[in-house]
Amino acid sequence: MNFLCTGISSCFYEDVCPSGQAECAGKQHASVKAASQPQPQPQPQPQPLPQPLPRRAAPMAPACASPFLKPFALRYSEASSPRGRRRHTLPASEFRNLTLEDAISVFEIEREAFISVSGECPLHMDEVRHFLELCPDLSLGWFEEGRLVAFVIGSGWDKDKLSQDAMTIHVPGGPTVHIHVLAVHHRCRQQGKGPIILWRYLQYLRCLPAVKRAVLMCEDFLIPFYQKAGFKERGPSDIAVGSLTFTEMEYILGGGAYLRRNSGF
Numbered sequence: 001m002n003f004l005c006t007g008i009s010s011c012f013y014e015d016v017c018p019s020g021q022a023e024c025a026g027k028q029h030a031s032v033k034a035a036s037q038p039q040p041q042p043q044p045q046p047q048p049l050p051q052p053l054p055r056r057a058a059p060m061a062p063a064c065a066s067p068f069l070k071p072f073a074l075r076y077s078e079a080s081s082p083r084g085r086r087r088h089t090l091p092a093s094e095f096r097n098l099t100l101e102d103a104i105s106v107f108e109i110e111r112e113a114f115i116s117v118s119g120e121c122p123l124h125m126d127e128v129r130h131f132l133e134l135c136p137d138l139s140l141g142w143f144e145e146g147r148l149v150a151f152v153i154g155s156g157w158d159k160d161k162l163s164q165d166a167m168t169i170h171v172p173g174g175p176t177v178h179i180h181v182l183a184v185h186h187r188c189r190q191q192g193k194g195p196i197i198l199w200r201y202l203q204y205l206r207c208l209p210a211v212k213r214a215v216l217m218c219e220d221f222l223i224p225f226y227q228k229a230g231f232k233e234r235g236p237s238d239i240a241v242g243s244l245t246f247t248e249m250e251y252i253l254g255g256g257a258y259l260r261r262n263s264g265f
Contacts, residue, residue: 092144092146105147110183130168135154156170156176179215223247
């Protein structure tokens with residue numbers, strides 16, 4: 001009986017397995033064939049073309065009544081382009097006549113400049129206010145970013161030489177301007193500001209028709225400074241302050257103002 005069952009099982013296995021192997025091989029062949037066939041590629045979808053942006057109208061330049069105040073555009077070279085670079089701007093400078101509101105700043109600069117050198121101020125606070133009230137048009141201040149950095153104060157005079165009265169009197173319409181004081185802020189010294197503001201002041205006086213000359217008195221160590229500006233010595237001054245003696249100097253004004261850059265003399 002066992003021999004009969006074994007024979008039947010053996011026959012059944014031989015009948016079933018060959019067909020199973022063929023079926024498995026057929027399935028593998030079908031899979032390989034399907035894999036070897038090229039797959040259809042998806043067709044790219046057409047992209048819409050970008051629409052052009054609407055053009056903006058060019059901004060109109062503001063109307064300007066003065067030809068000296070026409071609007072302008074800043075131009076940058078490639079080396080100084082503001083893209084990713086640091087921009088350097090010059091501080092705003094202004095030259096104008098002094099007013100009573102500037103008196104305190106004037107006296108502080110003057111006191112610091114003269115007390116340490118000669119021990120005397122050419123003008124005290126009340127005298128500064130006196131001349132800025134009587135003849136502000138004969139003064140000139142240099143302002144940077146709204147702060148006073150240098151100044152000149154003068155007054156009118158009508159005599160050939162300076163006298164003690166010239167220290168306190170203003171003669172309106174006089175042909176001579178007496179320069180009382182020129183001073184520069186201590187933080188702005190050794191920058192050439194003294195020669196520049198003196199030159200500017202002299203050119204300003206050239207524009208005043210009644211003024212023919214400018215005079216001043218100074219100590220001996222300042223004579224080369226004023227000579228370089230064009231002043232001539234006139235000899236010892238008749239004015240003395242304590243033990244201090246001075247030399248009187250003169251600058252003849254003639255013709256119109258010169259157009260020259262701010263570089264001293």
